[in-house]
Amino acid sequence: MERIIKASSNEGDLVADFFCGSGTTCAVAEKLGRKWIGTDLGKFGIHTTRKRMINLQRQLKIEKKPYRAFEILNLGKYERQHFIGVNASLRQQEQHAQLEAKEKDFLNLIIHAYKAEAVESFTTFQAKKAGRLVAIGQVNLPVSRLFVEEIINECRQKHITRADVLGFEFEMGLVPHIQEEAKQKGIDLALKYIPRDVFDKRAIEKNQVVFHDVSYIEVKPHVQESKQSTKIAVELTDFSVFYSQDASEHRQELRAGKSKVIVDQGRVIKLAKDKDGEITRTVLTESWTDWIDYWSVDFDYESKQEVIRIQDPATGEWEERWTGDYIFENEWQSFRTKKDRSLELKSVYKEVEPKKRYKVAVKVVDIFGNDTMNVIEIGA
Ligand SMILES: C[S@@+](CC[C@H](N)C(=O)[O-])C[C@H]1O[C@@H](n2cnc3c(N)ncnc32)[C@H](O)[C@@H]1O
Secondary structure: HHHHHHHHOOOOOOOEOOOOOOOOHHHHHOOOOOOEEOOOOHHHHHHHHHHHHHHHHHHHHHOOOOOOOOOOOOOOOOHHHHHHOOOOOOHHHHHHHHHHHHHHHHHHHHHOOOOOEEOOOOOOOOOEEEEEEEEOOOOOOOEEEHHHHHHHHHHHHHOEEEEEEEEOOEEOOOOOHHHHHHHHHOOOEEEOOOOOHHHHHHHHHHHOOOOOOOEEEEEEEEEEEEEEEEEEEEEEEEEEEEOOOOHHHHHHHOOOOOEEEEEEOOOEEEEEEEEOOOOEEOOOOOOOOEEEEEEEEEEOOOOEEEEEEEEEEOOOOEEEEEEEEOOOOEEEEEEEOOOOOOOOOOOOEEEEEEEEEEEEEEEEEOOOOOOOEEEEEEEE
């Protein structure tokens, strides 16, 4: 990469790798004083590149060499929007019919990917799988508390004791309280993410689409106050996932001499099959911290609003609009690497204005590359 980049660009030029994978091109470009752009459609590619670039920044800092800041941007929910987009030039009635057909296609796609069977005659459920009823959240909205409460109500009325709720996003703070609430009413409720690759036909055919359970983060605030300054920090105190995946469906696929990581009864287990077909099991997640690959903190989450630019189709004019969300700014992070498996559980202290409340956001990326966020309030 070094030879290619040196031969085809000068210092300060922009180097791009649109299939950046683990980020080798970006790292070499950074070391050689080039600006860079890396893109990848896989979340692991982006996550690995992120960790690699932070490590490189740290190394360049120690060597007193210059390094650049970088941003990670998400193209958005374009696959989802595309999926339910209707032809705006159709008449209202036709638009309505098209939307209805598309929503039906969407449900069928999810049911197929989840290997469930469609059911009718329920209000909140669209499918069933292995003795559990399945409710599917809307394609363009996070699953809300209200939505889950309706599901719980239907369960109570119809004596349903086991249910799964699938969604692309979930209202923050829903897990684990909503499950405890359901449990008290005798309902075993599982909340699962619809993975982005459900839109990828090849991934479905290859059996690679996994619906991971929604997890939750517990954090403890720390405040240091003196006459001169106020400082805040956060400590991770718990991270829980209710990963449930049936070990048996995977065991058959395991070939001799190979190993595989699976989830069984909420624990991550490495299954290895030796040449004689003997299977050994090693538990990889002994403690809750073993689930975490990376975590980061934004000490003032509401300081940067997420603003998008929208073009008015009639006038062609651009307008800036706040989406109602905020941009997570990575102000501090700790992560594991292949070489260094340790993880800090308490952030650094950050100096803040005294007598002010701060919304601190904590984001955890687990060992499967799923991220979860929690926002807590710290301060006066
Ligand atoms: C072999 S890796 C690339 C390695 C990298 N270019 C380097 O030099 O180190 C290929 C990457 O392409 C990504 N990829 C495949 N199809 C893609 C697409 N249509 N758009 C973006 N990335 C894609 C994969 O996720 C994978 O991470």
